[in-house]
Amino acid sequence: MRTFTCPKCANLLFFENSACVVCGTDVGFDRGSASMLRADENRRCANAELAGCNWLAAGGPLCGCCALTRTRPADEDVDDTFRVAEAAKRRLLYQLDDLGLPTTPRTDDPEHGLAFDLLSSAEEPVTTGHAGGVITIDLAEGDDGFREGLRAKLAEPYRTMLGHVRHEVGHWYWDVLVAGDPGEFRRVFGDERADYQEALATHYASDPGTEWTDTHVSHYAGAHPWEDWAETFAHLLHIRDTVQTAAALGVLVAGTPIAPHPGSPVDAEPEDHPRDVDALMATWVPLSRALNQLNRSMGKDDLYPFALSPAVQAKLRFVDSKLGRHG
Structure with a gap:
């Protein structure tokens, strides 16, 4: 997640802020500009109280x-x-x-x-x-x-x-x-035409074991190619969000800086999302290890309790290639 600044005093704001803690200005997230704007000059989402929503309304009573x-x-x-x-x-x-x-x-x-x-x-x-x-x-x-x-x-x-x-x-x-042209997907993930309900029944009846770790990001990912895709997709988003947040906050791991992203206060026009999954993994692996160690220091379980085998990284690369056609 990128960081934001107060439109009045330029204080650092986070995505969930609805007011600046320094100057007290009411703020709201504007989806169109992906920035925090003054809420007193714009209309808040009608779900501000009900849902704790800090987004601004978009062409109607609700935000997008x-x-x-x-x-x-x-x-x-x-x-x-x-x-x-x-x-x-x-x-x-x-x-x-x-x-x-x-x-x-x-x-x-x-x-x-x-x-x-x-x-x-x-x-x-x-x-x-x-x-x-x-x-x-x-x-x-x-x-x-x-x-x-x-x-x-x-x-x-x-x-x-x-x-x-x-x-x-x-x-x-x-x-x-993917659905319109699933050929390459089937080579990487398997044939999604396999009976879905039967696959889930088999999955829930089986012992988790550890065999899946060489080929899947989670045990559930091994249930069916559709679940493998969804789990891999979710993990790619986990990784990209956390790496982006670390970049926006200027986090260093083992002396290696993570390049800032748009919205970071340390660089007005930094490079956007790296589409190279290998480069992403080179950042993520040491970062996730550091985060896991920090969690353990607080008596908590690992923040990211997963290992990304070469086969899983190939799946992440495939998913990212599909996302990259729109990014």
């Missing part, structure tokens, strides 16, 4: 991110889990815009466009997933205790709301970027 939510709880039923989901969605949408990826709303393309159904499983079961551009999120995943319980039950090393939305939108981008 909140407008992608097709279904949500009634106002009186909204709780922190809804705010957690919307916060993750804002960060996701910012990154997709930053990478130059299409985010066509379902209101513009009723058959194939993007929409989010944020549903509560308090009264009936909800399955987080994707279907033809509609991403369904179980809001219970916004509760730390619930999510951690599922993570432990499924023997997963990592589970976050941001990870969920990155994974699920990855399924949509398979439709957008």
Whole structure:
């Protein structure tokens, strides 16, 4: 994530800020310019209080991110889990815009466009997933205790709301970027025409083991080529976001600086996203190791508990090549 500056006093701001902590100016994120503007000169999203949204409205009462939510709880039923989901969605949408990826709303393309159904499983079961551009999120995943319980039950090393939305939108981008010409995808990931439900049933009935580590970024990625793509897509976004954040903050690892990115206060016109995955990995591997050691120093689990084998890096390279056609 890039850093931002206060439009009044130029103090450093972060993506989630709705006011400058130095001068007190109310600010809001403007999607069009990807910058923080004065909120007193612009209209805030109507979900500012309900969803904790700090984006500015875009041609209507809602911002472009909140407008992608097709279904949500009634106002009186909204709780922190809804705010957690919307916060993750804002960060996701910012990154997709930053990478130059299409985010066509379902209101513009009723058959194939993007929409989010944020549903509560308090009264009936909800399955987080994707279907033809509609991403369904179980809001219970916004509760730390619930999510951690599922993570432990499924023997997963990592589970976050941001990870969920990155994974699920990855399924949509398979439709957008790959489905029309899947030949090379099948060479790298396998044949997606394999029975999906049967593959999932086999996956959940099997012991996680360690065999998958040589060929997949996670155990779940080995369930089916579609899940392999979505998991790899999500990890590419994890990596690019974290490397960009480190660059914006001027983080050094082992004496090697990470080149600044747009929005960094140390360089007004730095080089944009490196499209070379090998160069990205050369930055990410030492950075992730350093972050893991820092987490351990605080008594926490590794921040990035994954190893990227050569086969996984080849998959990351393939996904990045598809993203690069739009970036």
